Amino acid sequence: MSLLNYLQRIGRALMVPVATLPAAAILMGVGYWIEQSSSNSHNALAALLTTSGLAILDNMPALFAIGIAYGMSKDKDGAAALTGFIGFLVVTNLCAPSAVSLIQHIPIDQVPLAFQKIKNPFIGILVGVCSAEVYNRYSHVELPKALSFFSGRRLVPILVSFLMIAVAFILMYIWPLVFNALVDFGIHIQKMGAVGAGIYAFFNRILIAVGLHHALNAVFWFDVAGINDIPNFLGGAKSIADGTGIVGVTGRYQAGFFPVMMFGLPGAALAIWQCARPENRAKVGSIMLAAAFASFFTGITEPLEFSFMFVAPVLFVIHAVLTGLSVFIAASMHWISGFGFSAGLVDMILSSRNPLATHWYMLIPQGLAFFVIYYVVFRFTILKFDLKTPGREPEGDIIEMEGVEENVSASQAGESSNESLARRYIAAVGGTANLTHIDACITRLRLSVADADKVNDALAKKLGASGVLHLNKQSIQIVIGTQAEAIAEAMKSVSKKGPISAVLPALSSPISIKNNETVAPQLTAIHKTPALATLVAPVSGEIVPLEQVPDAAFSSKAVGDGIAINPTGDTVVAPLSGTIVKIFATNHAFCLESTQGAEIIVHMGIDTVALEGRGFERLVEEGADVEQGQPILKMDLDYLSRHAPSMISPIVISNSDDYTSIVLQAEKNVVAGQSEILAIIK
Incomplete structure (x- = not known):
């Protein structure tokens, strides 16, 4: 995987914890509205709501660890999220000032300040990435029978715990250097004031094209480099009281987006619509209207931005420059508003009673001015350079x-x-x-x-x-x-x-x-992609979707993709030709590596390992080469049906990630060795 792809995965995973911010914004926004509308300055309901919102903001570093571990896990399983949280607890407790003082044998008052800030989003991101990588690599590992309880996903928290001890040991020596570098960067940007805010906004828009703006946002919006603009703004009165929120300053990395998203981009949409060819204006108008409304009301801008980003890149650069200019102006004039999701009307209303929102209403006339600027600049540029924006494709294209x-x-x-x-x-x-x-x-x-x-x-x-x-x-x-x-x-x-x-x-x-x-085309068939291999049913019975298997390891597809069968026959055969690489000592399951390289697990029943082999008879030995349809096991189906929790039997390809797709070939009853059940598409 390329570095760009990996960074995009991290950026995408960042949206999992960030998605909790709207909840905090709504709770605190409504709380401030109630507080300022009430004659009682200590309104209990307002305090309840704002305190609930602060509970989210105060734990953002932990949410980063949990959310990124979950978001980067290959099967999006809750066990990955739990692993991220465990890793975060281990690191932050081992690197807490008291622990550092004890381990490094130094007085606690001489412990570097960095360790008082160990609960930092940067640490959350680091732990989340490490936890996800361990989960993806070891969540399918099967230990020997004596340790089988700790196999699979249960193994991952144990491995991460030990890994985080090593990470914590390394951080004890390098975290002060990293922390100081991050803080120095944050201080440098903050010293640039409104200019720094404008530069950030410019790159925020430019990076949308490759989806890396989330990573940049983490630096300016959260406490990665000590700026922490969104949580400090949403914190309102608490932020002011503890000195992290400064009236007229906190929120400057957010405020200038409101004039662009609520007014500027709708102005661009109007220009694009008016510049479309007359015969295309109805169609383009409906698209632009929907995109402009989404931008104005919610602050979701990508549908509108992508309508001209690639067909007219010069417009997108102009848009990025104007966004930087808007953020610079708002920050310079101390016209401040903030958001928990994006710079749309909803967030502007919710933040208007926040104690850190100063002259927020001036963003509306600024926005009206930007509506005109966007409209004039976009219309002039489109017509002057004959840009092929939506609706301006050559006639008869x-x-x-x-x-x-x-x-x-x-x-x-x-x-x-x-x-x-x-x-x-x-x-x-x-x-x-x-x-x-x-x-x-x-x-x-x-x-x-x-x-x-x-x-x-x-x-x-x-x-x-x-x-x-x-x-x-x-x-x-x-x-x-x-x-x-x-x-x-x-x-x-x-x-x-x-x-x-x-x-x-x-x-x-x-x-x-x-x-x-x-004019609709004539539809012509093209050849189907040939399957690398096709599995036959290892046992006669009724097809059951893997998601319905009463075992989370199989139903979540943590073991691999495939299908299940509720057996009616007593003979289990090889679904493909290959080598029996393992038959479990209890004879309830076997692993087969096909001649094409597919790794197949046939597991008869659920929790049948507890029967210690009763009800199963082995017909071949481990290491044997077998042909498709050759008998492997014999079952006493009556005994097993009475004693096993379930006889639904998963058939999975454990290395399914190596293939393009696993395609179901049967939907009802199948016959062992005859009915095709799965096709492996290379």
């Missing part, structure tokens, strides 16, 4: 593409609109054969693909995407708005039902856009 043939075995009946749209997005990015990983971050799909050249950008935009960003040959982002996470989940769901073929750019079947009419 042709978008060419080929059709798609989806696997007829994939069940589409009763699918939701999100699932239907998800299928089309999968086809647009090259089909399941090209799609290797699916994720999302608020407004954009973050996808890993085998070959980014196979992505049909034109089709993605026709499906409603504001833009498609090619980061490298294996990483793309599709901006589709606030439904991105729902679409990502739907893509994961439908991709399990069967292979979805690609819609690729071609020289035939054009879609012609002319006179506001669309």
Whole structure:
């Protein structure tokens, strides 16, 4: 994985703890409204709400450790989040001033100040990343039988605990240096005052293109470098009392975004609409209106920004410069407001009663001025340089593409609109054969693909995407708005039902856009991606989705992707030809490495290990080479059905991450050694 991709993963994971801020903003915003509207200066309800909000803000470093460990874990399991919290507790307690004094044999009053600030978001991020890496590598490890209770995800907190002891030991010597460097950086930026705020805002917008603005925001918005702008602002009266909040200063890294997001970008949307060709204005107008409203009301700007970011990069640079200018002006004039989510109308209203909000209402006339500036500058630039913003494509412009043939075995009946749209997005990015990983971050799909050249950008935009960003040959982002996470989940769901073929750019079947009419293409089938290998049912019975297996290790897919069978037959056969690399001593499960390299686990029943081999008979020995369909185990199904908690039997590919997709081939009853159940797509 490239450094850019890894940094993007961290940036994406940062949004998990940051997503808790709206809760704090609402609690404290309503609390301040009640407090200032009440004749009683010590209103109990106001105190209850503001104290509840502060509980979130005061524990942001721990939330960073938990959220990043969860967000970077490959299966998004709660055990990863717990691991992050355990790691944070170990490090922060070992590096607390009292512990450092004891371990380093120095008086406590000589312990460096850095250790009083060990509960720092930087430490939270470090612990979260380390915890996620350990979880991803060792959550599937199986220990010997005597230690089997500590296998898998139970092993990870133990490993992280020992790892964090080593990390804490290292931090005892380097944390003062790192902390002082971060603080010096923060002090340098703060000394730049309004100019520093403007520079930050400029780079905040520029980095949106590659999704790294979250990492930059962490430095200015939280206590990574001692600035901590958002929590200090939301802290209000408490921040003023403890000296971390300064009236007219705290909030300057936020305030200037309100005029841009609430007014400037809607002005740009108006210019883009008016510059569209007459026959396209109705369509462009509806898109721009929705994007402008989202920007004004909630502060979500990416759908609007991505509409011109790539087709007219000069406009995006102008937008970044104007954003920096707006933040500089607001900071210079001490017009301060803040937010817990983004700089939209909702956050402006919630923060208006905050004691640190000074002359916040002046951001509205500033915003009106920026509406005019954005409109004039964008309109002039678009017309002067004939920029191809939405609706200005050449008349009769042709978008060419080929059709798609989806696997007829994939069940589409009763699918939701999100699932239907998800299928089309999968086809647009090259089909399941090209799609290797699916994720999302608020407004954009973050996808890993085998070959980014196979992505049909034109089709993605026709499906409603504001833009498609090619980061490298294996990483793309599709901006589709606030439904991105729902679409990502739907893509994961439908991709399990069967292979979805690609819609690729071609020289035939054009879609012609002319006179506001669309001519539909002829859909032609393209060949299905051949499977690397196809598993047959290891036992006769009824197919059960893996998610319904009554064992969290299997249902969460922590062990691997696959399917389960509720057996009706008593003979267990090899699902593929290969080598039996392990048969458990209790004969309830075996591991097979196929000739193609697939690592398959067949586990008969749930908690059948407790039967100590009763009800199972081994027919081959460990290390044997077997053919597909060859008997491996014999079961006493009557005995097992009476004594096992469940006989639902998972069949999983433990190295499923090595393949493009695992496709279900059967949905009901199967016959051992005959019915195909899973196809492995390379």
